[in-house]
Amino acid sequence: MTGAENPTQRNRRRLEDAAARILAGNATVSDGKLTLKSLATEAGVPRNYLYRSEYVAIAEDFERRADALRQSEQTPDRREAQIQRLQADLGEATRLARRYREERENARAERNQAASQIVFLAEQNRLLREELEAERSVTRLDSASARNRALSPDSASR
Structure with a gap:
């Protein structure tokens, strides 16, 4: 499989793109809330994927950035x-x-x-x-x- 994206890479890219959309207030699929459930829905992956070792870093980064937005009261309103x-x-x-x-x-x-x-x-x-x-x-x-x-x-x- 040279040049092709494996499922883990594809899911990682989906989660990162979804996190960027939600944090910018541009959610297209989910309700746009700053939650892991919304992140999984926006990325089109099951929510339990966020607890797998290969995606935990993305979930933690999303939660950290979402908390920072909440504290700065600049929460994007969908x-x-x-x-x-x-x-x-x-x-x-x-x-x-x-x-x-x-x-x-x-x-x-x-x-x-x-x-x-x-x-x-x-x-x-x-x-x-x-x-x-x-x-x-x-x-x-x-x-x-x-x-x-x-x-x-x-x-x-x-």
Whole structure:
């Protein structure tokens, strides 16, 4: 097993990542409380793993850092962190909505301008077709009389 993470290493990494999230107030799976139960839940491992020799150091470090947070009265409040994340998300959604409204208005203006151009060009096309039809219905007298002379039976006998 070269390069692959063994189960102990994977659980150690999960516990360390979960401890960092909980201590920062960014718990995603657990209730975010500063307890070993929350740590195990956040890491996705059974709670009894925290009492195994390979993970005891992580559990003790977590408890020490959690106690320090409690004593300094800077305990991360999961709800407060969630409110802050939601406010940031709302700000981003509001910004996107504003941008989309502007894009929509620009597209409507372009559509209206294109529709006006289409109406103008259709009218120009109609006028040109009428002019063309008027030109086709006019017969030139000099060419018509020459044609009639060439086709008449009298001209063949002359």
